[in-house]
Amino acid sequence: xxxxxxxxxxxxxxxxxxxxxxxxxxxxxxxxxxxxxxxxxxxxxxxxxxxxxxxxxxxxxxxxxxxxxxxxxxxxxxxxxxxxxxxxxxxxxxxxxxxxxxxxxxxxxxxxxxxxxxxxxxxxxxxxxxxxxxxxxxxxxxxxxxxxxxxxxxxxxxxxxxxxx
Numbered sequence: 001x002x003x004x005x006x007x008x009x010x011x012x013x014x015x016x017x018x019x020x021x022x023x024x025x026x027x028x029x030x031x032x033x034x035x036x037x038x039x040x041x042x043x044x045x046x047x048x049x050x051x052x053x054x055x056x057x058x059x060x061x062x063x064x065x066x067x068x069x070x071x072x073x074x075x076x077x078x079x080x081x082x083x084x085x086x087x088x089x090x091x092x093x094x095x096x097x098x099x100x101x102x103x104x105x106x107x108x109x110x111x112x113x114x115x116x117x118x119x120x121x122x123x124x125x126x127x128x129x130x131x132x133x134x135x136x137x138x139x140x141x142x143x144x145x146x147x148x149x150x151x152x153x154x155x156x157x158x159x160x161x162x163x164x165x
Contacts, residue, residue: 082116
């Protein structure tokens with residue numbers, strides 16, 4: 001899907017090429033075994049440089065995904081931008097600590113695109129910064145207004161601290 005031919009670039013030391021690829025990924029793997037829907041095409045802007053012994057690929061992937069707010073559970077769209085940096089050996093044997101793959105004539109960046117987008121996901125997705133969430137008693141969305149629940153006494157474990165005031 002995100003494949004680049006580097007056959008000519010491999011023969012041109014100190015040369016750099018820029019690529020812009022657009023592809024479709026239906027969903028990203030989710031943490032709770034629930035896939036994350038991707039709602040726009042994925043764009044990969046990539047610069048590959050022949051550094052003599054290596055091909056150095058640096059780029060950015062962008063798309064929009066649909067997430068559920070962690071406070072109110074409403075779905076919302078969020079733009080993601082992930083960074084890609086890969087190094088490919090052009091020739092010679094790899095050293096014992098070196099895990100750099102040998103560059104083929106066609107390099108597929110699909111796995112790196114998916115990984116970069118997963119790393120760009122927010123840890124706690126919020127539909128907006130001031131989201132008030134759901135009432136813990138009745139479940140009403142507090143962004144739409146106050147609910148009729150009485151104000152609670154709070155956590156009974158903290159009653160000892162309340163006596164200090």
